[in-house]
Amino acid sequence: MTGLTRFQGHGVLVTGAARGIGAAVARRLAEEGARVLATDRDLPEAEQTAAALREQGLAVEAFACDVADRGSVEAAVAHTVGTFGSLDVLVNSAAHCTPDVPLFEDQLDDAWARDLDVTLTGVHRCCRAALPHLAASGRGAVVSIGSVNAQMDFGNHAYSAAKAGLGSLTRTLAGHAAARGVRVNLVEPGTVRTSAWEGRDDDLDALRVLYPLGRVGEPEDIAAAVAFLASRDAAWVTGTTLRVDGGLTAVHSGFHAARRPFREV
Template sequence: MRRFERYGVLITGAGRGIGEATARRLAGEGAHVLVTDLDGDRAEKAAAGIRESGGDAEALSCDVADRASVEAAVAYAVRRCGTLDVLVNNAYDCHPDAPLFEDETDEIWHRDLDITLTGAYRCARAALPYLAAAPDRRGAIVSIGSVNGEQDFGNHAYSAAKAGLASLTRTLAGHAAPRGVRVNLVAPGTVHTDAWAGRESCLEAVAAHYPLGRVGLPDDIAAAVAFLASKDAAWITGTTLPVDGGILISQPAFRRALRGE
């Protein structure tokens, strides 16, 4: 099924991980995908891999922390694709917490929020007029949130940014709906990406806490993004879709305590 035939798609942070998997999925369903990443070489490598598999993809370096860079990427996507139908906000930054909250720095707080939340705001602001002009009311924004935005999994700044992104999804959905643009968010649980390199043992330990018995894969998230971006989700907007292996409904330690284990 090629749900994105003749669609123009822009994905941020798409040089690897969830962004790359999403680019591959949408290109595989017919989209012309602009793979953007702060690292232009990484973006080109991802786009080349898509082309080798028969997909239609180009690469462009884009810094979501810079308004001019974002606006240039959107303009390039429209020029190359002829239309912009889908924006996927995937770029993020996440720094580890200091041992004590009072030792957290302003620099880390601002960096995580600027890339993860304000970066998505910049991209949506630049893209919205073009998404509203997409034919057949097919314009869509899908942002990558996190279960960290729903409950405590650590990382103060990153979690606050993801919670803010879920709120922006709801408010922007209300604003954009009369213009024919849907706005939704996918909230992944733990996903095995390059960010976990060298910490595979931690992933194995975490997997035991997931009701479905494993951590996620980038393709799990890409499938959810493809659904929300497609006309299959034509009557869905302003929602947060957890794609989390059940972790948000799971309290294994609490259940063990009830059983006296």
């Protein structure tokens, strides 16, 4: 528990909240007093996550939401407002990443379209449905989860393009929503230890040396950044991309390792 109460009385909707970063965000905001609707396409797992948090005394409910379906998104927004009385914070964590095929020209249209539809257009659907309610709350905030893939080549062409698009959408929506009292920001994580890396501890350990801070991220690292941007502590912050990546994109560790012998001569 953080001891903070920055979201006391807030109604919050988190997409992709069954596991990983989304689940950590749901926990963090609920710990700070929010009433959270943890949505996911995988409802049984979202229900397990919500039930575990309720056992800790946190106000978290699960709800089925497929961000690729407009009706599903609108139902989740309506349920948040109907259940909690307001929608004050929207956190867009749902994403889809299709592994690259060996040759770019062999990538299928359907795979490319699926990554963009969930990862980028899904955020558009959620923001479109939520914005009137966020404006009505008087303290509305949107925080989306991007990726350092938007900044450098880490593979996954379609996913990376979608995450890069989130940066532009964040800025343009921030400009539109500012006059309505709604802030819109983006968090860009580096490698984070989630279920996607389950059984791959050796891979994570190999990546650790690329991070100046000496480790990969944990979901709680990202949740802390989301909590800041969604709170009134960031009342004068909008249209911003906050990289939470252990210094990965600020320091070229491989370059420094390669030139070290020359400095020692």
